[in-house]
Amino acid sequence: MRFLKVDSLEQAREKLLASLQEVFTKTEQVRLQEAAGRCLAEQVYCPEMVPDFRRSTVDGYAVMARDTTGAGESIPVFLEIVEEIAIGHPAVHTLKSGECTYVPTGGMLPDGADAMVMVEYTELFDEKNVAVYSTVSPGTAVVQVGEDAKKGQLLLDKGARLDAKSIGVLASIGRKQVEVFRPWRLTVVSTGDELVLPGEEKTTCKIYDINTSALCTLAREHGMEVVEAVTLRDEEELLEQVLKRALKSSDIVVISGGSSQGKKDMTAELIDKIAKPGVFTHGLALKPGKPTILGTDEASETLLVGLPGHPVAAMMVFELLIIWLQKRLYGEKEKPGIPAVLESNIPGAPGRETCQMVKLVQSEDGYIARPVFGKSGLMSTLTQADGYVLLEVNQEGLRSGERVMVHLL
């Protein structure tokens, strides 16, 4: 048997990080409306005090707090209305003792005022005077200058995946454009004489190609751009043609299938033939994920990835290597995992890490993680599993009742 360059997950990850960093961290400017789902490639600082004026949080009257001392439900204090502020317009009149100014929610407090009295605690006495039935202290219902964010304060970290909240933050400081990482361009190839395209007629011994659809979806879910997706028969020339084209068009070429010994060698040999320096990892000490191949072509700056043919294994390895790489290079925050209690034992694999799919079942005070086993493990795993638990290489296995962290898939 041929001696393979089998790597642990950690070794493979280190090699990935060391290769082709530059092409994977290119950035571009996009308009805010198109930035959702993209990954931020700049540190976003607050360009000014927010708010940059003293803002009321209620509809009511801006007052000097000390003028209201002693006011209560049955003892009003009378103040003269000297101005009515419209929202979006500056206050002009500087308040003096005994005066007040009407300010709507979000409006600007006039100089001299230091608190708001809600309109509900007041009563118009006549056109120019209002009765105040509440004592307020300085700062009541007022957002101070810079209270929400100070000038120069870090608002969003490089690597943030732009969701509705962060798009809101960018809008709040007036950003129209934002620097994000350029999507990785992918070619996805599935190989196998047994593969039939969805929608086509299938004879016995054939199976529908799952990997192309599943991997393209997974890649797009992480903001990648699929340049080409093809299903090929097991013919070296066909694969070579596609790979050569992909070196020109893509940053990553993902080849799945070829899980049998002979085919695995074909993929590796082909990578070594068309790419320099070629294969750097041939086999992964991970269950599932053994037949993983990694290589690079430096001239075209392309990463070539041979994935297992098994759909669940292919998706797992894509997640643990390619999406992991993206998170690391982008500085993206990990999504919080879900703490859970194991329902049954998970056996470890000697000398290998284990990635065990689990289903989450809600319990009284949290979640139970139910391992999804099955040698077949195609649809049954895909339909039942919510996520996975990662067992370290020298971990003996996990026992029923142990607490684990479930990563959603």
Next chain:
Amino acid sequence: MRFLKVDSLEQAREKLLASLQEVFTKTEQVRLQEAAGRCLAEQVYCPEMVPDFRRSTVDGYAVMARDTTGAGESIPVFLEIVEEIAIGHPAVHTLKSGECTYVPTGGMLPDGADAMVMVEYTELFDEKNVAVYSTVSPGTAVVQVGEDAKKGQLLLDKGARLDAKSIGVLASIGRKQVEVFRPWRLTVVSTGDELVLPGEEKTTCKIYDINTSALCTLAREHGMEVVEAVTLRDEEELLEQVLKRALKSSDIVVISGGSSQGKKDMTAELIDKIAKPGVFTHGLALKPGKPTILGTDEASETLLVGLPGHPVAAMMVFELLIIWLQKRLYGEKEKPGIPAVLESNIPGAPGRETCQMVKLVQSEDGYIARPVFGKSGLMSTLTQADGYVLLEVNQEGLRSGERVMVHLL
């Protein structure tokens, strides 16, 4: 003061469910490649046994298990190779005792065979004969017909959000098209004389319009289609024009802003003017979310929603009403919440539910939920909060140390 039709969250939700169901549950056929992120509108059953042939999970020899009895590392059993199966091609020869057939991973077992011996446990003796160094039992390394999924078995439930896994499942049964819910068409309007569009110059007392960007992103994250998004001055005619246009183009019109008493009335009055039967909820007993308005126009089948002007409140109410409605009508599964331990007290609000934003902090054996307070609560809340905790209407508040379920936002 005008008496408002204030509803609890539950009452508002019931009314929402009772209104306009039909327009919100329309479906359409889309191609599998375009179905990712969409919500499944059909029950998906398995159309055939999967696999529909006995499949090998290893590269090796299909054998009669009883022929290998007694074989071991130093005691081989010799079998005659009668056929070599290529992947994707049927086995022709029915195996007899003393015979074996080469089958690659994923290949079909011939009739007569009942187990696989991995190639690693064999050695070619000559061209026609192989030495087997392992005893296997019936079923070893074989996926039986229907073992992964039985014909007629439910694979995906109506309401499933189509991710990489479920797209994989659909591909595995050869689906090229799939029935999904038609995206809800939205018009998003933000009103306020204080609002400035991102990218434009801003003078004192003005603020950048956050809600339009944030709500459009939130809607799109849930598969909705934004037909129009506009920022308007506080002028009734302008708003009326936009709303009338929206009744024709949209399923939902979201109007945010108008959080001051006067403006709130304008939105409600305008809805009553242009829509029949008009407003059915005027005010929500939810903190934050009080100035929420709900109404319908039955002729055009449009839901009209007035949201608070405060960005965090607007997003929360959109989440708790509109996205909740979508999940309910689609039958979408809730994403698992994250169990956490409260770091500090959360006060309840008498007669109202409370939606408290929290930040998740990883602890030794799970998460701590740190409430994000702040009356200003714009960016500081948006940048810090990971999700929210919902306190029921008659809940006294929550104490530090209590276990809560955090819903990610």
